[in-house]
Structure formats: C-alpha cells, structure tokens
Amino acid sequence: DAGVIQSPRHEVTEMGQEVTLRCKPISGHNSLFWYRQTMMRGLELLIYFNNNVPIDDSGMPEDRFSAKMPNASFSTLKIQPSEPRDSAVYFCASKDGLATYNEQFFGPGTRLTVL
Amino acid sequence: QQQVKQSPQSLIVQKGGISIINCAYENTAFDYFPWYQQFPGKGPALLIAIRPDVSEKKEGRFTISFNKSAKQFSLHIMDSQPGDSATYFCAARGTSGGSYIPTFGRGTSLIVHP
Numbered sequence: 001d002a003g004v005i006q007s008p009r010h011e012v013t014e015m016g017q018e019v020t021l022r023c024k025p026i027s028g029h030n031s032l033f034w035y036r037q038t039m040m041r042g043l044e045l046l047i048y049f050n051n052n053v054p055i056d057d058s059g060m061p062e063d064r065f066s067a068k069m070p071n072a073s074f075s076t077l078k079i080q081p082s083e084p085r086d087s088a089v090y091f092c093a094s095k096d097g098l099a100t101y102n103e104q105f106f107g108p109g110t111r112l113t114v115l
Numbered sequence: 116q117q118q119v120k121q122s123p124q125s126l127i128v129q130k131g132g133i134s135i136i137n138c139a140y141e142n143t144a145f146d147y148f149p150w151y152q153q154f155p156g157k158g159p160a161l162l163i164a165i166r167p168d169v170s171e172k173k174e175g176r177f178t179i180s181f182n183k184s185a186k187q188f189s190l191h192i193m194d195s196q197p198g199d200s201a202t203y204f205c206a207a208r209g210t211s212g213g214s215y216i217p218t219f220g221r222g223t224s225l226i227v228h229p
Binding site: 004042043045048056091093098099100101103104105106107108109 | 147149156157158159160161164166204210211215216217219220221222
C-alpha cells in the first residue's frame with residue numbers, strides 16, 4: 001500500500017488567497033484526521049471524519065477553515081482566505097476503526113507558507 | 116482538552132548513551148499509550164506502544180516503562196545512535212467515549228552525537 005498520500009507537499013501562497021490541501025487515506029481505513037503542526041503549538045487535531053462524516057471540528061481555528069470528505073478515498077482541507085499565521089505543516093492521518101487499538105498512519109504532510 | 120505533558124523539550128545524547136523521555140497524563144480513561152518518531156520532512160510514525168496491563172514493553176533498543184498509579188510513562192532508547200536523531204511524541208488515548216482521539220505531547224527533539 002502507498003500509505004496516506006497528501007498533495008501538494010509544499011505550498012507557498014500570498015495572504016488572502018485560497019489554499020486547498022488534499023489527502024488520500026489508506027484504502028479500507030474509515031477514519032480520517034487532519035492535524036496542524038507548528039513549533040509554537042505542537043501537533044493539533046483540526047477535524048476528524050468517520051465513514052466520511054465529520055465527527056468533531058472543534059479544533060478548526062476559524063471559519064476560514066473548512067474540510068470535506070466526499071468519499072472514502074478523498075478529503076480536502078481548505079483555507080479561505082489564508083493568512084500568514086496559517087503557515088504550518090498540515091498532516092492527514094487515517095485509521096481502520098475509530099474506537100479501536102488500531103494505529104493511525106500519517107501522511108508526509110503539506111508545508112504551507114503564507115506570505 | 117486533556118493534556119499529556121512531555122519532557123524534556125530537547126535532548127542531546129552521545130552515541131551509545133541512554134535517551135529518556137517522560138510523559139504524564141490526566142485522563143484515567145486512557146488505556147493506550149503510543150510513541151511516535153518523526154524525522155524532518157516526514158509525518159510521525161508509530162514507534163512502540165503499550166497498554167496499561169503491563170509495566171514495560173521492549174522492542175529492540177526501545178523500551179516503554181509505564182506507571183499506572185502515577186499516570187506516567189517514559190521512553191528509553193538504549194545504545195542511542197545518530198540515526199535515532201528525530202522528534203519523539205508521546206500520546207495517549209482510550210477506546211471509549213471521546214477518549215479514543217489521541218492526545219499528543221508537545222514533542223522532544225533528540226540529537227545523538229556521533
């Protein structure tokens with residue numbers, strides 16, 4: 001299996017622009033998580049889905065952030081409009097079964113820089 | 116959010132030495148304690164994990180020690196190697212209620228000098 005796939009790997013954009021990050025979870029995994037990692041705040045959970053349904057988005061920092069999972073093999077995290085403080089590495093992770101001891105697998109991340 | 120407190124923030128060890136990273140948790144519903152290893156430019160990857168029915172788990176040079184009464188667990192890296200240089204995260208979660216979402220420590224940056 002190719003693991004969790006994220007694209008793009010790097011994104012540089014200007015303040016005010018829309019940014020869309022993409023994730024393809026591991027086939028067969030029914031739980032998907034979006035995290036943000038910064039030096040200041042560490043690894044933060046933004047939102048997670050179970051069977052394509054958003055379960056908890058309380059970690060989403062503002063209304064500028066939105067996430068969708070239209071099907072079991074694809075999810076997006078969108079920031080509109082983007083701001084410099086959104087600069088971070090964004091990770092997607094997937095897991096087989098939400099409330100189990102199964103492990104979650106992280107993608108390689110998207111490094112976002114907002115100028 | 117329930118916290119997992121991790122220390123130290125950074126650690127420098129000589130090759131062959133022992134690296135020790137400590138974590139403490141609050142939520143007694145947690146019953147699964149994984150450690151993740153993250154290399155620069157990569158996502159975190161599971162290194163080793165323990166459930167509270169045992170006090171220690173060893174996999175090669177990596178050992179988790181678990182103290183349920185103190186709500187503490189630690190990672191020991193024996194014979195540390197330069198290739199172990201990475202950021203290490205502890206985490207804790209359960210399998211019921213809202214505790215199944217992992218809570219991560221802030222991470223420890225480990226540097227192993229040759």
